[in-house]
Amino acid sequence: MNIAAFIDSLQEAVAESVITSTCQARFIRFRQQEHFLKFMELWSEQRQLPNEHVHIKPLSSIHSLACFLSDYTSLALFSPFITLETDNPVTIDANAVRSAAPSATTRSNEKAFSWGIKHVKAPQAWKKTIGQQIKIGVVDTGVDFNHPDLRHTLIHGVNLVYPLRPPVDDNGHGTHIAGIIAASNKYHGMTGVAPGALIAPVKAFDEFGSAFVSDIILAIEWCVQNRMDIINMSFGMKKRNKALLDAVTAAYQSGIIIVASSGNDGKRSTIDYPARYTQTIAVGATSKLRKVAPFSNRSNSIDIFAPGDKITSLWPQNSYHEMSGTSMATSHVSGAIALLLALYPNLSPSQIKTIVKRSIQPLKNYKTQRAIGELDITRMLQIARSSHK
Structure with missing residues (x-):
């Protein structure tokens, strides 16, 4: 040539x-x-x-x-x-819209974490693990670096949209995701699933929540080069893309756990990419009643469900918002895996996926041909401990 x-x-x-x-x-x-x-x-x-x-x-x-x-x-x-x-174009979860006005920065101690954090039993695990030092690449719209609840959480990231600028969130979605995973402000703000984890904001989406597959691949490459332990992918697309599959496969083979949202179209037999790739952990969303949220995609391709309906988390300008979507569910799972990895750092992506799927709690009124259910961190840690005896 x-x-x-x-x-x-x-x-x-x-x-x-x-x-x-x-x-x-x-x-x-x-x-x-x-x-x-x-x-x-x-x-x-x-x-x-x-x-x-x-x-x-x-x-x-x-x-x-x-x-x-x-x-x-x-x-x-x-x-x-x-x-x-x-x-192909890619979007953050399109139906994940704000459903509450901003609230004040200071919250009462009763609201130190959202219902989802308690629902997956994260607080019970904090005596043993807070996900300390586990690095999570959040491929999203960036984060609010000035939010007090992320002060001890953020590490160096990258802006792939505007390469000469820091990965500042000009949309809100990325800040919300980061808060669910690892907010750490117990007495004056909110606490995420893994308050000891470290968030690397990888801004691949613009202020409208839009990107191309090539932006996602660059984000994945950055995460591999900077040795992230987990990649949170709270976004999706309808079409299969060979280039994206190859990049996901390369990250998976390097030992990174990839957690991806299933999509918000309410479909009953299919889910979005990249969640549909077997190299990822595919996440659907549930409500407080332990039922599949109406907006969540569902199929046998989903590996686990987690809280995604009316989830309160961080928002730019030191505020908070309530949002719904499989994006939020995915964040709970990423945080849970950080808790697990801090205790058992040598687990491979395939081992973690097996443990996560074995630790499920049954869903209400959900009929499927195979066992599928909701995230339970207590069970997850028990299964991991028993397998390491």
Whole structure:
């Protein structure tokens, strides 16, 4: 493959897309790793010259490039060496809307944590584990760095939307998720499932809660490179994407636990991607009555359910909001796994998934062909302890 000629053709195609309104987000995948590495070598040398390079995102974990293309006939000569795939749009849980007005920063001690935290029995575990030092990459809209309930929780993250800025939350969803997982302000604010865990905000979604698969892959790569223990994915899409599957698989094989939301469409036989991939832990949402929330997707692909209906958590500008969605359920599970990993750090992703699925409490009025139920942290820790004797 003539890499220099390919770069010239790619620049031509990307430049054309800049002035065309009909361009599409695409992956260019190299069939051979050596061609990708050679491209990266030459591309790095030329990077400061053409402005078009700012529109090309290398994805090293899958030996690919992401860019917008309107006409890729100039790349046809290289078809023996590359393939083209669609870079699909992704959204945070669309139905997870705010259902309460902001409340004051200071809360009474009776409201130190939401009903979901108590429901999954997190407080009973805190004498043994608070998820201390477990690193969780929250791939979302960023976080509110000034929220007092996250003061002892946040570590270095990354902004993939605006790379020169810190990953500040301009939407609210990411702050809400981070609070459920690991808020830590027992006496003057809220406490999350794993108040000793560390949150790395990975901003892949803009202020509208939108991203592309390529942004998610960059987020996954960052989490692998920075040695996260868990990746929380409170988002989804309807279409299967091979590039995303490959990136998820690479993270899974590196030992990272990936927890993903099933979606909020109320479907009874399917769930969103990436939750549908077997390398993730797929989470559905329940209500206070231990029933599947009406908005939650459900199918045999779901691994576990957790509280997701009317969950109070953090919100930007030092406030709190109540939200509903499988996003919130996913956060409870990520926090629970942090509690588990702090006690048993050598557990593999497959072992953790087995323990989580074995620890379920039955749901009310839920008919299925296989055992499925709701998160119970007490049972989860008991099963883990018995398996490590």
